Amino acid sequence: xxxxKNVDMSSKEMKVKIVTDxxxxxxxxxxxxxxNQNSDSENQPVEKTVKPKxxxxxxxxxxAVKSKVDRTRQYDALSAIELVKKLSYSKFExxxxxxxxxxxTDVSVxxxxxxxxxxxxxxxxxxxxxxxxxxxxxIDFDVLVSSPEFMPKLAKHxxxxxxxxxxxxxxxxxxxxxxxxxxxxxxxxxxxxxxxxKQPLIHLPLGKTSxxxxxxxxxxxxxxxxxxxxxVRVILSPTMGPGVKVDIESV
Numbered sequence: 638x639x640x641x642k643n644v645d646m647s648s649k650e651m652k653v654k655i656v657t658d659x660x661x662x663x664x665x666x667x668x669x670x671x672x673n674q675n676s677d678s679e680n681q682p683v684e685k686t687v688k689p690k691x692x693x694x695x696x697x698x699x700x701a702v703k704s705k706v707d708r709t710r711q712y713d714a715l716s717a718i719e720l721v722k723k724l725s726y727s728k729f730e731x732x733x734x735x736x737x738x739x740x741x742t743d744v745s746v747x748x749x750x751x752x753x754x755x756x757x758x759x760x761x762x763x764x765x766x767x768x769x770x771x772x773x774x775x776i777d778f779d780v781l782v783s784s785p786e787f788m789p790k791l792a793k794h795x796x797x798x799x800x801x802x803x804x805x806x807x808x809x810x811x812x813x814x815x816x817x818x819x820x821x822x823x824x825x826x827x828x829x830x831x832x833x834x835k836q837p838l839i840h841l842p843l844g845k846t847s848x849x850x851x852x853x854x855x856x857x858x859x860x861x862x863x864x865x866x867x868x869v870r871v872i873l874s875p876t877m878g879p880g881v882k883v884d885i886e887s888v
Contacts, residue, residue, distance in 0.1 A: 698726045703879045713887035714857060717873050718850050725875030731846045732756070733853060735860065736880070737839045738870040744832040744839065745808070748863040749825055752852040755845040760823050762816045763787040763805070771797070780823055781805055782816045830863075837869075846875055858888050 695703070702724045712720060718733065725731040732755065761767055763783040770777075771794050781798065783791060783805035791798065791805065798804040805812040809829035813819045832839050843856045861868055871888075874880035 699877075699879065702726055706879055706881055708882075711882045711884040713884050714854050715850065715887075717881045717883045718853050718857075720881050721873050721875055721878070722846050722850075724878035724881070725846045727875070727877040729876075730755075731876040731878070733843045733846055733848075734874055734876070735841050735843050735857065736872045736874070737841070737860075737864070737868050739832050739837045739839055739864065739867045740869060741867075742832050742834060742837050744830075744837070744864070744867055746830050746863045746865075747809075747827065748830055748860055749822070749827040750843075750856045750859055752844060752848070752856055753826065754842045754856070755848070756842055758823070760820055762820065763791065776801065776803070778803075780811060782811045782813070782819045782823070784814060784816055785812065788812065830860075839864075843873070854888070857883075861885065861888055 705724065706720070721733055758779040759777070760780040760782060761778040763781060764787075767781075768787070768790055771791075774797070776797075781803045788805070795804060807813070810819050810822060810827065830839050830841060841860060843860075844853050857871075857873075861871075868885055871883040871885055872880040873883055
């Protein structure tokens, strides 16, 4: 029988080296780092960019005349117009404008003011010569009147005339079988007033600051009568100068 040798295992040290998967280690570290980054980003306050409000700087002249207006008061028509005349500080003859807030954004009214506003409007009737000028991009008129026979030719220029509000339309009297009559009415001051598309506002020049106050009041009264109770608020202002609130009932 062979001799059995006893081996003393206690005299030897066994070193065990644990080797981890390199790819797994890198992946785990990346995941851990990403988690830490996400956690840090969640804890950090979110910065929002806020655009500063641009405040309109008024001139010294404007500030001086503004102090003459009581912003909390609604003036009667006579007092309002007289005050607006005094508030105008332009070197040229100013225009008194009416800014009217109405009840909704689909207001459209026809009005002919009894007195000229001092605004000269050039009215032309479509003919072959006018068509040539439109084709060349020459627009030197404020109102365009047409008979139905010219509408097919004008339709080609709808993209040019439409945005300018110059496309003839039967609703405002510029598309008619009697252009001569339309010219006469428009020359007398007939116009169609429409509220803005996005805001219930109508803007209209009432006349020049040099006009008689009585005539300006009559223009304002005619305008409000045409609106038939749909006016909510009226503010009168000169070309250069602050606005004045008007008591509608006084008109």
